[in-house]
Amino acid sequence: MTLGLQFNGNVFAPSVVNGVASAGLYGLIAVAMVLTFRVSRTVAFLHGGLVLMGTIFYWWLTTPNRFGVGGRPGLAPWVGTVIIVVLGAVIAGVYGLVVTGNRMAGWPRVTLTTFSLAIMLLIGGILFETIDAESQTARTPFGRHTVKIFGQFVTSHQIATLTITAVVVVVLSVVLKATRIGIYIRAIADNVAGSRLVGVPINRVGTGVYAVSGALSALAGSLLAAQIGLDVGGNLGVFLRALMVCILGGFNSLALALAGAVLLGVVDNMLRAGVFGALSMGTQELVVFAAIFGAVLAINRFRPQQGSEALAEGL
Amino acid sequence: MNVLKQKAAVPPRLLLVAAVAVGWAFVGNNYWIFTVTAGLMLGIAGLGLMTVVGWGREISLVQAGLTGTAAYITGYASRSAEGGWGLPYLLAVAVAVAAVVALSLLVALATSKLSGIYIMVLTLGLQFLIERTVFTSRRLTGGITAIQAPRPSLFGVELNSDRAFYLFTLAVVSLLVLLLMRFRRSRYGRALMLVGVDRKAAAAAGISPRRYKILAFALAGLFAGLAGALTAP
Numbered sequence: 001m002t003l004g005l006q007f008n009g010n011v012f013a014p015s016v017v018n019g020v021a022s023a024g025l026y027g028l029i030a031v032a033m034v035l036t037f038r039v040s041r042t043v044a045f046l047h048g049g050l051v052l053m054g055t056i057f058y059w060w061l062t063t064p065n066r067f068g069v070g071g072r073p074g075l076a077p078w079v080g081t082v083i084i085v086v087l088g089a090v091i092a093g094v095y096g097l098v099v100t101g102n103r104m105a106g107w108p109r110v111t112l113t114t115f116s117l118a119i120m121l122l123i124g125g126i127l128f129e130t131i132d133a134e135s136q137t138a139r140t141p142f143g144r145h146t147v148k149i150f151g152q153f154v155t156s157h158q159i160a161t162l163t164i165t166a167v168v169v170v171v172l173s174v175v176l177k178a179t180r181i182g183i184y185i186r187a188i189a190d191n192v193a194g195s196r197l198v199g200v201p202i203n204r205v206g207t208g209v210y211a212v213s214g215a216l217s218a219l220a221g222s223l224l225a226a227q228i229g230l231d232v233g234g235n236l237g238v239f240l241r242a243l244m245v246c247i248l249g250g251f252n253s254l255a256l257a258l259a260g261a262v263l264l265g266v267v268d269n270m271l272r273a274g275v276f277g278a279l280s281m282g283t284q285e286l287v288v289f290a291a292i293f294g295a296v297l298a299i300n301r302f303r304p305q306q307g308s309e310a311l312a313e314g315l
Numbered sequence: 316m317n318v319l320k321q322k323a324a325v326p327p328r329l330l331l332v333a334a335v336a337v338g339w340a341f342v343g344n345n346y347w348i349f350t351v352t353a354g355l356m357l358g359i360a361g362l363g364l365m366t367v368v369g370w371g372r373e374i375s376l377v378q379a380g381l382t383g384t385a386a387y388i389t390g391y392a393s394r395s396a397e398g399g400w401g402l403p404y405l406l407a408v409a410v411a412v413a414a415v416v417a418l419s420l421l422v423a424l425a426t427s428k429l430s431g432i433y434i435m436v437l438t439l440g441l442q443f444l445i446e447r448t449v450f451t452s453r454r455l456t457g458g459i460t461a462i463q464a465p466r467p468s469l470f471g472v473e474l475n476s477d478r479a480f481y482l483f484t485l486a487v488v489s490l491l492v493l494l495l496m497r498f499r500r501s502r503y504g505r506a507l508m509l510v511g512v513d514r515k516a517a518a519a520a521g522i523s524p525r526r527y528k529i530l531a532f533a534l535a536g537l538f539a540g541l542a543g544a545l546t547a548p
Contacts, residue, residue, distance in 0.1 A: 043432055110374055113435065240443055247436045282448035289444050293425070293437060 008275050014152030015273035019266030021154045024161035025227065027261035028220040029242035031168055032213035036092075037251040038189040039100060039206045042109050045116040046095050047217040048239040049123030050088050054221020055235050056127045058084045059138040077141035077226075084222045085215045092214020093207050095119065100206025105192070124232075133230045140226035161223050165261075168216065169254050176254075185209060189252070241268075244292045248299065260295075267291050325493070336485050345477050352481045355488050356542045362495060363538025370504070371531035372511035374435040378539050380445035381419060385411040385543025387455040390464035393547065397457055404467030404548070411547075412540030419536025423529040464547040474548075484545055491538065498534075507531055 029051060036044040061083060064074030075083070098104060099112060107115075145156040176182035184205045187195040196202055220242075221235075228234050245264055249256025270276070271284040279287070339351060360382045367375045388411035395401035402410065422441060426434045450456060466475045474480045498504045507527045510517040514524040 037432075043435060108372075109431070110368060110372060113374060237443065240439060243436050244440055247433055251432055282444075282451065285444050285447045289440050292440070296429070296433060296437070297425070 008273075008277070011273045012270070012275050013150040015269040015275055016266050017149045017152040017154060018273070019269035020262055021152075021158035021162055021265075022227075022269060023258075023261040023265030024158065024163075024165040025220055025224055025238055026242045026245050026264055027165040027258045028161070028168065028216055028223070029239060030245040030257040030261055031165070031172065031254055032216040032220070033243060033246045034249065034251055034254055034257050035172070035185075035209050035213040035216075036096075037246070038185055039096075039202075039209045040112065041189075041192070042099075042112040042116065043243070043246075043251070044095075044210075044213075045113070045120040046092060046123075047120075047213070048236060049120035050092060050214055050217035051221040051224065051239050052120075052124050052127055052232070052235055053091070054084050054088060054218040054223075055138075055225040055230055056131050056133055056221075057087070058222035058225045059133050059136055059230055060131050062139055063136065077139050081141050081219065081222050084218045088218020088221075089211040089215035091123075092217070093211035095214070096207040096210020097203065100203050100210070102203070105202065105206075128232075135229065135231060137229035138222075138225035140223075155227075157223070157226055161227070164219070164223075165258065169258050173254055181205065181208070241288075244289075247296050248292070250299075260292075263295070264288065264292065325496070329492070333485075333489060337482070340478050340482050340485075348481045349477045352477065352484050353546075355481075355484045356545045359488060359491060359545070360539050360542035362491060363535040363542070366495075366507070366534040366538070367531045370499075370508045370511050371528055373431070373528065373531070375422075375438045375532070375535060376435060377419075377422065377438040377442045377445070378535060380442040380449075381415045381536060381539035382543040382546070384418065384445055384449050385415045385540040386546040387449060387452075387543075388414055389544040389547035391455050393467070394464050398454065404465075404469070407547075408541075408544040411544050412537060415540035415543065416533055416536040419532045419539070420529065423532030427525045427529060466548045480548070487541065487545065491541070503527075503530065 029047060032047050033044065036042075036047070058080050060072055061075050062077050062080035063072060065072050095116075099115070104112070104115075140155075140157040142156045142160040146153045147156075147159070148154075176185060184195070184200045187198070187200055188202055188205060192202065224235055224238060228238065241264055242261070245260035246257055248260035248263075268284075268288055271279055271287055336351075340348065343351065360378055364375065364378045367373050367378075389404075389407050390399070392400045392402045392407035392410045393404050400407070422438060426437055429437075466473075466480060468474060469483070472479070474483050499508075506517065506522045507530060509520070510522060510524045510527040517524055517527070
């Protein structure tokens with residue numbers, strides 16, 4: 001392990017630029033996860049399934065058959081993106097309707113989380129059984145233009161992804177702060193039983209939030225298809241990293257989730273670019289994991305605790 | 316009656332299942348005996364998961380990674396070929412279980428002041444980390460063509476055949492189930508369950524949630540280690 005023994009300054013700035021540019025994907029998925037956590041208090045692994053669906057199905061919809069066989073429609077990338085977003089919203093909306101309904105809302109968190117994990121595996125299983133598309137790359141709706149920033153070529157696809165994520169974070173932050181729906185969502189996040197008592201339509205709000213977040217996850221999946229390609233391990237790896245980004249903000253803050261996405265993107269790209277020397281894939285994973293884990297512990301260390309919570313933690 | 320003084324009687328249904336499982340060794344064909352053996356090994360890992368998820372109410376997603384790690388370490392330590400240590404099977408099992416329990420304790424200690432989603436996401440991260448480091452180590456795994464670890468011979472009994480190894484695995488599973496039943500009824504088991512149900516109430520009753528969470532992870536690591544150690548040969 002050669003970690004920390006070298007510092008290659010010439011690739012530092014390009015790797016930071018590339019890291020910020022690639023943070024959009026993590027950020028988009030992280031925002032979706034934070035949103036659903038707010039209304040269900042559980043981590044919805046469903047989003048992992050929707051990311052996979054977005055990636056694989058988008059490729060299937062928009063990539064024409066090379067030899068005219070196989071029955072892929074070969075739609076324009078924009079049309080494919082819209083279909084994927086709508087499909088993601090419908091699947092997540094139905095899921096939200098079920099898990100925030102009277103029957104399941106009272107289930108223990110462990111059970112709901114396991115249920116969402118099962119749904120993710122189910123979606124993945126159906127996709128792998130029906131579409132054979134490993135190691136393919138899809139077309140992007142944003143063209144193949146590149147811009148050189150600090151010596152690093154950034155694609156129009158990366159810029160568009162980051163812009164979409166930033167706009168989504170700003171819009172959702174405004175919605176959460178200044179609209180009735182936002183107040184409902186915050187009320188549910190704080191106290192589900194209390195929200196129900198004062199007349200918050202939990203099931204309707206929950207379904208809507210799941211639909212919006214599902215659309216975001218599916219969109220992230222379709223963007224992933226053009227940026228990274230169809231690699232199941234890699235795609236789930238992006239989802240996992242988005243999940244880790246969320247815990248930086250305690251699954252509560254959209255801004256911290258976005259900041260975490262940028263931090264993760266930068267650290268990841270610095271390691272890949274060899275800023276600290278040539279590291280094996282395993283060592284790179286270890287450093288990224290340690291960086292996120294360290295940040296979580298540091299944030300938790302300074303988080304104020306009161307009363308019985310402090311007692312429980314202190315013993 | 317004081318529930319703490321009740322004896323951990325084995326339910327008749329469990330005895331019936333055990334009898335059927337023993338009988339299976341003499342009526343099942345080799346393929347199904349092998350398959351059920353693999354199921355029993357997964358069951359041991361599942362029992363470990365139960366202590367963390369079921370009783371401690373923390374979601375750990377690293378159990379598969381720990382089990383796989385123990386399998387590879389046992390295989391590496393017990394084989395003589397491909398640079399292995401060539402240790403006796405029981406010693407190799409001890410090494411693997413110790414390594415996995417240490418890893419599990421590390422997770423527990425590092426997350427001792429965290430709970431819920433933090434532990435879930437961090438254990439998922441560790442699972443991916445193990446997949447990309449331990450499971451890709453050519454030295455441990457043998458690369459694309461997996462290396463078979465030798466079947467052990469314990470106390471003069473050869474476990475070479477699938478049937479003999481099935482009966483051995485079944486004996487280990489039965490022993491572990493009985494031990495867990497005892498543990499569940501013990502003071503420690505009940506304290507762990509109280510921590511899982513209500514950490515604040517447990518703390519108010521003088522039970523340390525932190526210590527019992529560490530205990531739950533240690534048990535999960537122990538079971539993952541044993542499941543992996545049985546998987547290797």
